[in-house]
Amino acid sequence: MAFRRVARVERVPNGRGLSVRVGHVDVGLFRVDDAIYAMENLCPHAGYPLSEGWLQGCVIICPAHGWDFDVTTGFKPHDPDGFPIPCFAVRVEDGEVWVDVEDQINRPPRRRR
Numbered sequence: 001m002a003f004r005r006v007a008r009v010e011r012v013p014n015g016r017g018l019s020v021r022v023g024h025v026d027v028g029l030f031r032v033d034d035a036i037y038a039m040e041n042l043c044p045h046a047g048y049p050l051s052e053g054w055l056q057g058c059v060i061i062c063p064a065h066g067w068d069f070d071v072t073t074g075f076k077p078h079d080p081d082g083f084p085i086p087c088f089a090v091r092v093e094d095g096e097v098w099v100d101v102e103d104q105i106n107r108p109p110r111r112r113r
Contacts, residue, residue: 003091003098012036012097017051017060025101027088030071032058037071038088038099050085074106 006020007029017028019041028041028051037058041049048064055061059077061068070077074084089103 002102003089003100005096006099007097009036009092009095009097015055017041017053017055019049019051020099022088022099022101027099027101028060028071029090029097029099030055030058030060032071036090036092036097038090038097039069039071039074040086040088042085043067043069044085 004022006022007018012018012029012031014031017030020027020029026041027038030037041051043050043062043064045067046064048062050060050062053060053063058070058072059068060071068077069085074087076082084106086104087106089100089105091098
């Protein structure tokens with residue numbers, strides 16, 4: 001699939017997310033300072049769209065039950081050993097946001113037996 005153009009940078013709001021569809025994946029786009037991050041747009045607790053939550057710094061808070069995730073890593077803020085929400089490669093060119101959902105940038109390391 002490679003990179004696909006999904007939105008203009010100015011459409012990604014401050015303090016919240018923007019939901020876009022990339023192929024078969026619902027993706028939340030989040031602006032943190034001058035950077036744009038992309039992650040799967042479903043809270044693992046109840047499947048609620050994270051893009052409808054509240055962004056505090058780099059942490060998105062799910063409005064359904066208050067679960068929180070770092071949009072830069074996909075992990076819960078104080079649990080880097082858990083399983084992250086998939087985050088995807090993003091690039092910005094000429095004011096356009098491009099996302100590659102085949103390039104998951106935060107796969108957890110495999111544990112040795």
